[in-house]
Amino acid sequence: MAKYVTKGASETGAGTDHTVTHWADIESAPVSEHVRTLMRACWHLGSLPEYEPLRLRAWTHTLGYRGHILTKSRTYSTTYAALRAGRAQHVGHPDIPDATTDRSWRYIGSGHTSGAALIAAGVAEDLELSRRLAVEAGVEGRWGR
Numbered sequence: 001m002a003k004y005v006t007k008g009a010s011e012t013g014a015g016t017d018h019t020v021t022h023w024a025d026i027e028s029a030p031v032s033e034h035v036r037t038l039m040r041a042c043w044h045l046g047s048l049p050e051y052e053p054l055r056l057r058a059w060t061h062t063l064g065y066r067g068h069i070l071t072k073s074r075t076y077s078t079t080y081a082a083l084r085a086g087r088a089q090h091v092g093h094p095d096i097p098d099a100t101t102d103r104s105w106r107y108i109g110s111g112h113t114s115g116a117a118l119i120a121a122g123v124a125e126d127l128e129l130s131r132r133l134a135v136e137a138g139v140e141g142r143w144g145r
Helices: 002-007 022-030 033-046 049-054 080-092 113-139
Strands: none
Touching: 002 033, 033 049, 049 113
């Protein structure tokens, strides 16, 4: 969800700043209809037993995502303005003394590391189990198969 939201954060926003406790909170939220639809989906999925561990209803206000979508720390890290300024300076001054430039590129491979492959396989298994449970429970229509 974070990747999706950050791709269009200026247009979609990231939900609301206030926890959603009732369906009416979604309907009255000051968000676009697109975000409202995502919030409704999150609320609905949160009512299904197979998604209970995800606590989607508790996180409806952030579209089900429990992490920090954007980092804008001025004291801990750096700001986007500082990054943009550094990038602009670098582009404007390509000849930096004592800079090392590696001009030899080679293909070394693609795909998951062994650890990432295990995680991806686990996620795929969880998704398939959720689909099977939904079919067994007779979930139909927009949210089921």
